Each structure stands twice: as C-alpha cells, then as structure tokens.
Amino acid sequence: ENIYDRSRMAPKTPIKNEPIDLSKQKGCTPERNPITPVKIIDRPQPDPWTPTMNLKILVSAASPDMRDREKKKELFRPIENSEQSDTPDSLQYDIVDDSTVDEFEKQRPSRKQKSLGLLCQKFLARYPNYPLSTEKATISLDEVASILGVERRRIYDIVNVLESLQLVSRVAKNQYCWHGRHNLSQTLKMLQEAGELQYGELMTSQHKEQDLEYKFGEQKKETIPDSQDKPLLDFSEPDCTSASANSRKDKSLRIMSQKFVMLFLVSKTKIVTLDVAAKILIEETQDTVDHSKFKTKVRRLYDIANVLTSLGLIKKVHVTEERGRKPAFKWIGPVEFPEKPDELRGHSPTSDSLPETQRGACAQYQSSVTGKQRFTRHSSFNSAQPCEAPRRKVSSEPNSPHQERQDENCSKMINLTAVCRQKIEEDTGNKACDTKTILNSAKNPNISLPFSLLPVPGDSDFCVNPLPQAVFPVVQADVPSFSLPNGISSQASQPSTPAASKTENGKSTLVPNQPFLCFPSSSLFMLCGGLQENNMSEPLPAAGDLANRSAEAQAAAPPTACQKRSSHKCSSPSAPADDEEPAAKKQTLEHSDLPLSLVVPKKPPESPKVESSPGSGCSAAVHLETNRLDLTSPAAPEIANKESTKPLDCQEQEKQSQNKDPDEPPPGNEHISKENANQPFQPQYLYVQPTAGLSSFNFLFSANQAPGAISLAANQLPSLSVPCVMVPSAALASFPLVCSPSFTSPLSSIPDGSFSAAASPNFSVSSLASPTPVFISTTAVVSPKVSPAPSVDPQQPAHPALHLSPVLTRSCSAVKLDSPVCMGHPVTLLKLQQPSSAPLTPKSIRPAHHEAFFKTPGSLGDPVAWKKNEGNQTRNASSVQRRLEISSTSPD
C-alpha cells in the first residue's frame, strides 16, 4: 500500500517530510526549504521536484482543498517510522486516501477537515487509550506535527489540553509522554474535587462576597497567580518527569482546560454553556467584562472543547434560553470516579462517545490496563486552584479556606445558576409575572435554581425547589431571584392555588408532603430532609422533565445526607449507574437537561432584597406565621405517618416516598403543601435567601428527620416541621430562623416521648461549621430566652421542638443547643432576627456545638465538604423533605 501511495504521491518525498511547509507556507512560493524544523525523515530524498510535484504544488497552492487533500494523504499515510503505524487508524485513513484519489475534487477538506477536533482525533488515534506500560510512547512534537501535517502550534493546543487531563505529560523539550487514559478517572476525580471546592462553593456562595472580596483584591490576585502557576493538577508523574514543565506562567490553556472540566464535573446538569464558562474562566471578575477578552476566552474554550470532544468527554449541545440558543457543551464522560483508577471508565458513557477508533483501542487496551495511578493527588492540586491563598475575609470560618476563591467563582457560578434558573423558569413557563421580579430572567442571578429547582414547574413559587441544586454548586446568586418566589410565596401561601397549579403539573408530586414556609425576606432557606429518590421516581406527568428534575434536584440536595449511606440506593432509582456517586450527582446527571448556563449575573446582591421584599411586601413575620400554619397542616400529617414509622434509611424512605401520599390540601401553602404531600419523604429544605447578596448565602439543610417528628410538627405544629434550616449567612441576621422539629437521629434515642420523633439532628450540616446564627436544634429546645416568637406558638403545642419561633423581633437570639446535635437532641431552635438586613455574623450567634449544623454561607461554600461531612454524620435517612419558603422582607 505504501508503495502504491508513494507512487501516487510521487514526488512527495519532500512533501512527506515537510508537508507542513508546503501547505503552510502560504503565500510563499513553494519553496522547498523547510522552514520548520523538519525532522528527518525516513527517506530524505533530495530531489523533490519532479514535474509532477511541481504541479501538485501549484495546485495545492491554488486550491486549498487540494492542499488539504495532500495533507490528508500524508497524514493518513502510515507512518513508517512510528511504531504505531500499525494502528487501525491508519487503515481507515488509507481508505480515505484511496477514495480521495481523485483529484482535487470535492473533498473539501475545508475547514472542518482541519479542525482542531479532527486533528486531535488523528493525534489520539496514534496512541492507545490504555497503553501498556511498555507501550508508552514519547511523543515528539515535531514528528507529530509533520505526520499530521499541521504546524506545531496546533499540536501544542492539543497537547496542552491533554496534559491538563494527564493523558500526556511533558518530558522534555519537544517531547511528551503518552499516558493514555489510565489516570483519567483519577484526574477527573481530582478535578471534580477541586471544582467543588472552587466552584461548588461558588455555586452556593453569593456574589456579595465577591464584592467584598474586592477588598481582597490583592490577596486574590495573589491567589490566583498561585493557582495558575501551577496547573491545577500537578501531577508529577514519576514516569515522566518533567520537572519544570509546570513552571511556565500560567499556562492558561492548561488551566483553562482543567477549570473547564471542573465546571462540568461540578455542574449538576453537566452542561455548561460557553459563555458561562468563559465568564467563569475569565480570571478577573467579570466586572470588567472586556468584550474582547471574552471573545478570546471563548475562542480558547472552543479549542479546548474540540479536544475534549475528541476525547469523548463532552459533546456539543445547545441550550435554549430565553434569549435564544446558546452554544454549550455537555459532559458525556464519566461522572463517577471510582477510587481506583478505573479502567472501565472509558467505556461507560464515554466510550460511547468515543470515536470508533478510539473505542476499539479502548477495548484493546482496557484489559491490559492496570490502572496504575500515577498521580497522586496532591494536596496541592486542590489547593492550587481553589485558591487558597488568601483566606477569605470570612476568615471566621476555619473551614473555609477556600471560600475566597469560591466567592469569586461564586459569582461566576452564580451566573450559571442564573442561567439555569432562567431556563427552568422558561421551562416552567414561568410565571414570569409573578416572578417577574425574578428578574430579568436573564440576568438574574437569582435564579438560583438552575437546575434543581425543578419541581415546580412553572412556578417560581417553588423556588424553593432549587434547593437541591443549591446544594450543588449552584450558588445562586439567586438569592435575589428567589425573592420572587417569595413574593409568590407570600401570596401563595395563602392561597393555595399556586400549589395546586403545580400539582397539576405533576411536579408537585415531587414535593408532596413538604410543607413550605414562606418567608418574606429575601433570604431563603432551604432545608433538606433526607432525600429520597423516590421522588424522582414519581410520576411526573406533564412536567415530566421538570418533575424529574425537581425530584432529582431534591434528591440532590439531600445527597449529603444520603449520599453515603444510601446514596446509591437512592440514586438508583433515578440514576442507574452511579452508585458511588453521591446521589446528588447522579441526579444531576439525570437532570442533565438543564444546562448551567449562566447568565451574567449582574450583581444580584443588592437587588435581591428589594425584589424579594416587594413581592411579598408582607412582613415576613406574617407570612411566616401563616406559612407555618400552612405547612404544618398540610404535609405533616401524612408525613408523620410514614415517617414516623421509619425514618431512616433512604431506602426505606424511598419506599415510603414512593408511597406518596396524596396529600392534603394544604390550605396555607398550597403548593407547598401539595408538594409535600406528594412527596412524603422528601427532604425538606429550607432555603433562605440572603438578603443582601448571595454572599449571605443560603443554606440548605437537609434534615433528615425522623419522620415522626416532622410529621407531628407539621400537623400540629404549625410551626415547622422542617428539619433543617438554612440560614443565610450574611443576612442571617435578617432572618429568623427556623427550627426543625425533630429529627430523628438515628443515633439518639429519643428521650422524650414528646419529642419522640425528634431526634435527630442529623443534619449534615454538622460538618459545616457555620457561623450562622441560625440554628437548629435537635432537641427541642426552645430557647427559652428567646422567646421568640410569640406569634408562632399557638400551634406548637405538641412539640416544642418544632417551633420556630421566629423571632420576629430583631433580636436574634440565638438559642443554642444544648446538646450537640449529634446527640440527637430532639429539638432545636432557632432564632432569628429579623430580616433586617443587618448582617449578623453568624459566628457570634451560633452555638458552638451546633456549628456543625449550620453553615453560614461562607461555610456553605463548600458543598462538597458538606456532603462529605454529612455522610459521616449520620444523616439519616429519613426524612421528609420539606421546603419552606420564607418571604422575608423586612418584617414589616
């Protein structure tokens, strides 16, 4: 064959060697001098120019197509030298060539043929996905460039991206070492972790912080550089040592690539829009949205995306947003990362996407692969990116080392979230009206929901829903946006209509049993109960997708709780494969539908309050009360029944959840109630919006609660049965709090009969240390001191625990819990202050013990951590989820 080709090619010799030159040297005359380093070559034949040759050259010069054709031939031509020549690929190519034989005709290599993605595939085809140890090949840039017929510059683009994923490493000048995908899963895992730290937090975090951060500007910068300097992943591999390789300044392409991947890994939907990514990746905060810079970033992202696409890790999709459709990429690679290097990984999702050639390769190699992990995860890895450097202002938290970065990211993330939100809204059909406040959807950061929100189909009301997402990265700047919901909620709360509507959608089902509370304030709270996947499974009629999402979302939220323990199980329903991953992730995947796009959020911070408040206008207090009532009544009962019985395991829960109860019509919060009803077990969330900005943060808690407790609460206790509460950090002050009734703590036995249910505090929160003031207590504690809320109580009768006494009063007294949550004390209390915006520092407020339970926004920042922690804790399973909305607004 070769011979044949050659004959055909004839003169090519020179060409072969220097194909590049020919083609490239554009304008130039076809000089033969090899500009680029021509490497050697197999056969150095001196004389190149045969008559034919000239002709060809001319032709090529004349027509690009031809040129391409030529190149292609060369490219494809098996490389004699290379060891890999035998790879299957070559065959394919050959074939192609043959076909091309015809002259220059149509094959227009055109641009597509020269695309980086295609080039990358060719490149990848040369190397096995899972090379045997012996197979490791070193890659010579010059050689590859010549073989592929492209300039080196292009090879750098490819190699840099591959390097960011550890598929190759630089060994020396002009030399790279091919590692293949053995480590890919680990690398991705690391990126995911790092991404969660950075972005996950962001997601949750608020913008405001960023603003605040500005202060840190200096620090930040410092940080940034740090991070950049090192590749996120520094994988120093033993094998190939490239000692210095890393040093170069910021290798932006490498870093960008890693960050980009992180976004996918962190994103629930696994879809990231280009613009969002670009914004996030633009180092500076978006403030200076230099258009040109943005453009450049996007160009780079395309470059990266092309390579990632060739790797079968992502695929291009479009997300349709209000404004129109935007380019986006969806992660189709592995989502879970088993601890060990998985060989298999490639196959799963990824494999599908892989080009056949690769796939084949994979198959071949997979078996062989041992999976050695070369890379250790360096702490640095994580740190690097995330920026540890400066601590965030919030320093308060011990935990939050990363937060700063997060903040930054947050904003970005927020954007994403916003986008998502928007979409969601769109999907739902939103009621823009209601929410209009919501903002311009486009921008609103508020939309916190991006993904998760789901449940509510159209209604913004459900903002609450977002929780799940929130859990995620979503940061949601949304806070602001949520406000909408608030407004709605406020209204809704009374009328139940909204709920109903939702229910209609079917989404409501998701939420069934969960009661909502609305708080006027801007801040939102989310609480999570355990999750149950069940929800997911539930029927979602019309809204199907949404519903699913919502369900998932919800599930996601819980993830923390469930994840470890039952995550898989839970997840199972929803997501098939992922056992290991946290439910949330899985769910997310499923949800994939929603892209995270971001909209650029402008600064949500301020607006939020305003907006939110407006809606409700109402005083928070009022709403609260009502809400409470509502809540209690609706969902609670049912929940109680089921849950009470069993609270814990997710599985069980799930089952229960499946049971779904129809629910009661909740008078008060209709939608909520319904939702709750529908989903008996779902976790409850409370989402709080921070008044001010995101920064303030929202929290979600999942509460797992013992069912009983909850149920009781719900019914009887008007106040809340919600197990968990989130408090906005900053804003916390503004809010009051919520208490969750009892949780069941798996551990604790419940002492009091009264509290019986309550027990547990299993909030995942614990891990979080939060400054927030908020609080929750497991046991019931009502805080004596705080006597809060007068208002609430009436209902409370039964369980003390539940109460939330919202203290409308500004004072926020924080009650502390006496016992550590873990203990399972039954109840907790919270106190809040008013929504007034005064930011409270949580720290002061929060009880020492309880820290774990609550996190301030800042603390929240790390969802991941959170989750992890939770896992540890016993989050139990049970739980019903509830949502609460609170409309904050200043009380009045």
Add this chain to the structure above:
DNA sequence: CACTCCCGCCAATTA
C-alpha cells in the same frame, strides 16, 4: 449575522 475556530504573529520561556 452569529457561531466557530483556523492561522499564525509574536512575546515569554527555555535550552
């Protein structure tokens, strides 16, 4: 016109 993204100049880094 918007989206993609190729191409290659040229600066920063290395050798």
Add this chain to the structure above:
DNA sequence: TAATTGGCGGGAGTG
C-alpha cells in the same frame, strides 16, 4: 541567542 511554547486575536468558513 535560538528554539520552544503558547497567548492572543484577526478574520475566514459555516450555517
């Protein structure tokens, strides 16, 4: 200093 790397953005190809 030359070579290697790689940031960057003009502007062309596509749809």
